[in-house]
Amino acid sequence: MSEMKPFQTILYATNLGTHMRPVFRQAINLARLHKAKIIMLHAVAPIGTTGSAILSMYMPGKEIHDIEQESMNQVIETMRERLKNYCAEEDDICKDKDELLDKIVVSAGNPADVINHYADTHGVDLIVIGSHTRQAGGHTMLGSTARTVTQHSKVPVLIIPNG
Template sequence: MSYEYRHILVAVDLTKDSSRVLERALPIARRNDNAKISIMHTLEPLGFAYGGDIPMDLTSIQDQLDEHARERLAEVADPHGIPRENQHVVIGMPDSEIHRFSAEHGVDLIVVGSHGRHGFALLLGSTSTGVLHGAQCDVLAVRVGTEENSEE
């Protein structure tokens, strides 16, 4: 039985910690015969944020958000040589879209940032928790957002 990873999905939120999450995946890919890396950001549909009760067409705003997310994702991925065809911006709920992408593209490792929430914040859930609980492959949660991490 082989434990080599062939396709790694890095899920990012496009904050300043996104590079840290990607940088944790890169050496894993190198150690696994240069495994393919895909990087993904998920935009929640504007209709979800406003309950779908807005009497206007949000398509152009959603398109602008999509374009901005693609530009930001490229800023994170391009310096590390991640080809544009492996950079994905999708619309939907983050944990569901990460699971869908992983299943459709044969991902065997998901790398996601985690803020290490506890107590009440943990009860409310997080993307990393949702990814972990529904994943059909290994998940690496990279601790982000702490003072000691942000000083590096």
């Protein structure tokens, strides 16, 4: 039986929701335990072909690209601001965040696809993701993004209930 190696790169997938603190807290704790780096990742839905077609009637393609890029930069800034606020409120969790946090990434696409693709292409050892579980017909249902990530991931996935 093979020995479990410590995690070196942890992908913390966030939807920027209000209940993500327990998920981030787990990512921080695991990064400390394994002396790993954290990559914060948020996936945004792309404009899509219909939206692009409508926008292209009113503005050149370069402007559409610039608007998309500006939106991505705004999301990154929102992530940095939330991280700053989180650390101000939970100082014990973030005292060494600069050593643990490798980068903040925003990518366009279906969240589950973006998460798995990023993990596959960036040497990620563990994905930490939150899930809104709900009851349906007496059974607990896992959120669609978390379910799809676990079904297709090539690395371990830690799902933290956050709703």
